[in-house]
Amino acid sequence: MSRWQLVWRRFQRNKSAIFGLCVIAVLFIAAFFGQFITQWSYDQIDANAFLKPPSTSHWFGTSQIGQDVFAQTMRGLQKSLIIGFLVGVISTGLAAIVGATAGYFGGAIERANLFVISLLLVLPSFLIIAIVSPRIRGQSWLWLVVLISVFSWMLTAMVVYNLTLSLKQREFVTAARFMGVRPFTVITRHILPNMASFLIIDTTLTVGGAILLESGLSYFGFGVQPPDISLGTLIAAGTGSALTYVWLFAFAGSILTILVLAVSLVGDGLRDAIDPQSEAKASL
């Protein structure tokens, strides 16, 4: 039995992780295909229904100007998911490169990389993004992905750095070095693949954090800008009427909660399945 089969088997035993995985799958399908099962599109206005509660034609109700809340929520979810997963991949990738080069080469590169990491760690990321974001207003939302990524990779990089330091001592790395293999080949071939499990877990957990951060920013108007919608902007728009017209706020809010919870459950499940420390626990 291969290692990944074993991991999968252990993962399957974790009921909440499987639940989380199913929830994510359902949300993904809903976000990308939801628009095909309803007759309404997110930017369409139903002049006959303003502020209507959920009904058979508008499943999640309608907004003040007659937009279908279901279509909007799905559109927002789509954006939040894309941003979340992009940030997860980019920030972990960045962390892997910076951390591994710092650990493997040592010396000046190590000091420079560690300095950048520590510097970014002490900067208040939320404030900085808030200050920078007006400058990128009107430009692509991808800039937001870049901004969030830049501020969410440092802790991962520290872990990668430490893992690299210990992997560097391992004999297969020394063997490759004595064989004359080039340093970057050693990193990409021998060091990073051997921390793949950590990187995978970390990506998952970052996704949850990034979605929350994006929503928070959008809520305050710093994140996704109209006409784009994300869960955060929807929540922001709905808060004013949270108590009177519940559906404007509740659906986006609960989907955000469920999504982040599901991602965390999967992340935890992956960690328990991959991390050998939890092996004893799993066998009981």
Added chain:
Amino acid sequence: MTEENSVIAHDPSATLSVRDLKVTFPSEAGAVEAVRGVNFDVHPGEVVGIVGESGSGKSTVALAVMGLLQNSARVTGSAHFKGHELLGLDDKALSQIRGRSVAMVFQDPLSAFTPVYTIGAQISEAIRIHQDVTKDQANARAIELLDLVGIPQAKDRIRSFPHEFSGGMRQRAMIAMAIANDPDLIIADEPTTALDVTVQAQILDVLETARQATKAALLLITHDLGVVAGTCDRVAVMYGGRVVETSEVYSVFKQPQMPYTIGLLGAVPCLDAGVGEPLIPIEGAPPNMVNLPDACPFVERCPIAIDVCREREPGLDETLTSTTENVHQVACHRSNEIVDGRIDGQPVFALPELGAIAHTAIARADREVVIDVKDLIRQYPVRKGAVLSRRVGTVYAVDGVSFDVRTGEALALVGESGCGKTSTVTEILELRKLKGGSVTIFGKNAAELSKDEKQEVRRNLQVVFQDPQASLDPRLPVGDILAEPLKTHGMPKEEQRPRVLELLSLVGLEATHADRFPAEFSGGQRQRIAIARALALNPQLIILDEPVSALDVSIQAGVLNLLTELRARLGLAYIFVAHDLSVVRQTADRVAVMYLGRIIEIGDTDDVFNRPWHPYTQALLSAVPIPDPVRERERHRILLTGDQPSPTVHYEGCRFRSRCFRYQALPEDQTQDCRTLDPSLTDPTGHNLGHEGTHGAACFHIEERDVV
């Protein structure tokens, strides 16, 4: 067969009587039957050895008896200690017995002590838990015990913390703690495995003293047949979770009747063999302990297996030579056909043929020098403080080492841990500017190589590490691992695959193995892969850093034979680093013995082993146990006092002086040189050893002595 076993009653006179002990662990692949019906008795005052390779279940037996296994383990059967059942007792009841009537000595003495309390506090605690004495009395007893196990200045050392003791001293303290409550049984689980051979000799000595002081029985669990030969009264050989042969020690060693025992005895490298003589490997690997079929567990590796061996597992039955005083039991269908390790007049395990080493025809002086190391120095700074670290001292790891290796020659660097042997070879492998001395490799100075020259040297200089598990990237299939050096040194892609397959067959593996991952191989096979990788570029020199010390004896023999054979076929030169002297006996042409960063004796293997000159070499050789109870018990063992001194100090005079028995025996007026001068390698007449490859020792009072 298990039905027969379960009816055997407990021996009422035995201190420990174990019947039909079975231990099962749950695992992803299914239940692991680690111990499958083990019976044995330990009588008062007797030393019983359980010997087996890793995975044979020997340690599990001890832990099961003591109730120290993890909760998920399922233990059945029965273990009577002086008539009382131990299995199934709750932790509280067991604690009354553990430490008081039954004491344990573990392999790793560092983890057996709590680091935050002093040694004395921990020993007196052990006394006060089980005996009603005052604190002062317990303390006095602790000092007495430490004194008994040979810790100097016990009165002061009692206030030391575990980390302030060396490995050997911790194990002594562990033994002191074990005998604190005058136990009836001491269980020692690999008590000397983590220790150097000279310290092992001391500890075995202490264990014997402790046993005599308490009159306790000793259950010794070990993988080392030499240790068994020297200490045990009776032996049980375990394989695949069962006892496969048991008897009094002399008959097991003299007339083994289970093929596994015969193979194991043949596979042990021996101090008194000759250079280039083959060892007898046992092919294959131990069985996977999940879903074992009803067959002899050894059948896949047994050269004399017949049909019945595959159909039914043999019971542990008495042999024809068994008598009432000396019960000899063997689990083998054909045991009665085996006499003196032979069946039908043929040896059970045939001696493999190895090619002759070609270079022996040319005199050493006429052969090309592959590597020439002169006065090599390697120092490590000792730093203190995490943020603003400052240098507080220096470890003189390698302190002036010189040797040369010629074409087709194997030089062994041997010594105990911390002697600088591994530092020496890594310093060579780094190919960088040296702190002192010079390395000339393939005729070029290693410190002044250009980038291209360096790559060229790397091509001809390869390395095999100690632990094949660690030296092969677990994420790459074997084919990619073997192709890596080829790719790095620019072999065209289409030529790589054929070369990989060629390499696999060269080290005795199959072509289909190329697509598997390292985890799917046994330790011995993995080391073969590592050797194949080293051979990929047809190097001239291979550095072998403890290549077999992580392997079991039966597997080790195969790898050593392979190394000898490859050297003969490919004309390779080796630098073979080892802590185990017997391992290099049959593999190396020349031996260099290292002590505290310096070579203290060098010479042809036969000379060094048969006529050692330096007192340290003599002590080292005499400490290596020989797997033959008759000879082992007749040998005179030179016990060194103390441990290897710290390498952070530069010593004036001879560095071995503090532990040297010859120095201690000399009259005062003859020790002047030892105290003031640093000896260089000379022969007995005081002639300095040049590079002509003769025998030399760094001692002012060379005296030949036969110690093997």
